[in-house]
Amino acid sequence: MTSACRRPGQSGVEYALRTSGWGVAEYRCATIGLGFAALGFVDGYLEKHTSIRDIAAGSVICREAGLSVHARGAYHTGGQTIFAGTVELSTVAGRHLALD
Numbered sequence: 001m002t003s004a005c006r007r008p009g010q011s012g013v014e015y016a017l018r019t020s021g022w023g024v025a026e027y028r029c030a031t032i033g034l035g036f037a038a039l040g041f042v043d044g045y046l047e048k049h050t051s052i053r054d055i056a057a058g059s060v061i062c063r064e065a066g067l068s069v070h071a072r073g074a075y076h077t078g079g080q081t082i083f084a085g086t087v088e089l090s091t092v093a094g095r096h097l098a099l100d
Contacts, residue, residue, distance in 0.1 A: 013096035034058025038065040044085020049078045
């Protein structure tokens with residue numbers, strides 16, 4: 001039986017995703033994560049503190065693949081946050097992220 005308590009260091013969005021039935025993997029590579037999302041291998045990708053050069057093409061490809069895409073932040077290195085995912089995933093993650 002899995003504990004329904006949030007673990008120390010676990011973000012609210014990770015907890016919400018896990019308790020809603022999603023698995024969470026950490027790629028830490030926006031290019032690979034966004035590519036997997038666009039191909040349908042995963043339901044979505046979320047990363048904070050990434051760079052515009054790492055997400056520019058992937059965000060367009062994900063949008064063209066029909067995913068919900070939200071990116072925001074400054075253009076300096078590590079200043080961007082990206083979310084790309086299915087509508088269902090966006091519904092759960094959006095409660096914990098300021099998705100525009």
